[in-house]
Amino acid sequence: xxxxxxxxxxxxxxxxxxxxxxxxxxxxxxxxxxxxxxxxxxxxxxxxxxxxxxxxxxxxxxxxxxxxxxxxxxxxxxxxxxx
Numbered sequence: 001x002x003x004x005x006x007x008x009x010x011x012x013x014x015x016x017x018x019x020x021x022x023x024x025x026x027x028x029x030x031x032x033x034x035x036x037x038x039x040x041x042x043x044x045x046x047x048x049x050x051x052x053x054x055x056x057x058x059x060x061x062x063x064x065x066x067x068x069x070x071x072x073x074x075x076x077x078x079x080x081x082x083x
Contacts, residue, residue: 010047014040034063038076050083057083 017039021032041056057080064072 010043030063030067034060034067034069034072037063041079045079045083054080054083 017036021036022029024032037056037060041053041060044050044053044056057076061073061076061080064076
C-alpha cells in the first residue's frame with residue numbers, strides 16, 4: 001500500500017517464483033504451486049487487494065481440497081473469513 005504505483009518488484013518476484021515452482025517431480029511441483037498460491041494470496045491481502053487475495057486463496061483452497069489436505073483447507077478458510 002505504500003507504493004501502489006510501483007508494481008514492477010512484485011511482477012518480477014512473481015515471475016521468479018513461477019519459474020522456481022515449475023522444477024522438480026510432479027508431486028513437488030504441486031506442493032510448490034499450493035505454497036505459491038498461498039504466498040501470492042498473502043501478498044495481495046497485505047497490499048490491500050482483498051478481491052484478488054480472495055481469488056488466490058480460493059484457488060489454493062480448491063487445490064488443497066482436491067488433494068484431501070484438511071488442515072490446509074481449514075487454514076485457508078480462516079484466512080478467507082478474515083478478508
